[in-house]
Amino acid sequence: MADASLTALYQDIILDHYRRPRNKGTLEHATISVPMRNPFCGDEITLELEMNGDQISDVRFTGRGCSISQASTSMMTEMVKGKRVSEIGHIGERFRAMIMGDADAATDDALGKARALAGVARFPARVKCALLAWNALERGLAQSAEQNTAETRDTET
Ligand code: ZN
Numbered sequence: 001m002a003d004a005s006l007t008a009l010y011q012d013i014i015l016d017h018y019r020r021p022r023n024k025g026t027l028e029h030a031t032i033s034v035p036m037r038n039p040f041c042g043d044e045i046t047l048e049l050e051m052n053g054d055q056i057s058d059v060r061f062t063g064r065g066c067s068i069s070q071a072s073t074s075m076m077t078e079m080v081k082g083k084r085v086s087e088i089g090h091i092g093e094r095f096r097a098m099i100m101g102d103a104d105a106a107t108d109d110a111l112g113k114a115r116a117l118a119g120v121a122r123f124p125a126r127v128k129c130a131l132l133a134w135n136a137l138e139r140g141l142a143q144s145a146e147q148n149t150a151e152t153r154d155t156e157t
Contacts (some may be wrong), residue, residue, distance in 0.1 A: 007119065009116075013071075014068070014071045014117065016084060017070070017113075017122040018071045018074075018076040021061075021073070023060050023061060023081065024074070026048055026060055027048045027049075027050050029058075030049060030060075031050055031051045031144070032048065032051060033046060033047070033048050034047045034136045035136075036135055036139070036145070038129060038132045041066055042066075043065025043069035043070075043132055044065060045061050045065070045069070045133060046061065046062045047059070047063050047073070048061065049137075049140050050097060050143075052108055054084050054085040054148075055082070056080050056084075056085070056088070056155070059077045059081050061073050065129070065132075065136065066129055068117065068126050068130050069129040069130070072081065072114070072117055072130045072132065072133050073133035075093075075117070076133040080137065080146050084143075085145075092134050092137065092138065094108050095111055096131065096134065100118070100121060100127070101121035101122075109128055
């Protein structure tokens with residue numbers, strides 16, 4: 001059964017990221033730090049970004065919680081590291097669509113390994129777990145945009 005083996009493969013990818021999270025730790029020169037909790041499941045992460053203009057030059061996270069929340073965060077950091085805000089917006093939108101059950105998004109190459117989380121769409125209680133990292137990222141990028149605007153304003157006056 002192809003579907004069952006695909007599910008098993010996806011399960012392996014999620015467990016791999018849960019057990020060996022990528023980009024876990026803290027940054028020496030973080031410009032943004034965002035704590036984010038999912039009280040429904042007890043997941044918590046702190047996402048740190050080092051922004052260079054509109055580019056994420058480095059990213060780390062600390063946290064604990066269920067395998068979905070931690071694996072999703074690990075995958076997210078891999079996907080956005082080195083990318084510009086404009087590219088990240090598209091990926092984030094597609095990821096959200098996939099988690100909400102969009103079948104097209106679930107086959108989008110732009111999501112890479114994160115497609116392993118497509119099955120979360122069948123478990124509404126886990127949606128918040130999968131989106132925790134992306135909510136933190138969105139807030140972090142909004143804070144960064146505010147900082148940039150404030151800096152521009154300061155130099156202009
Ligand atoms: Zn969770």
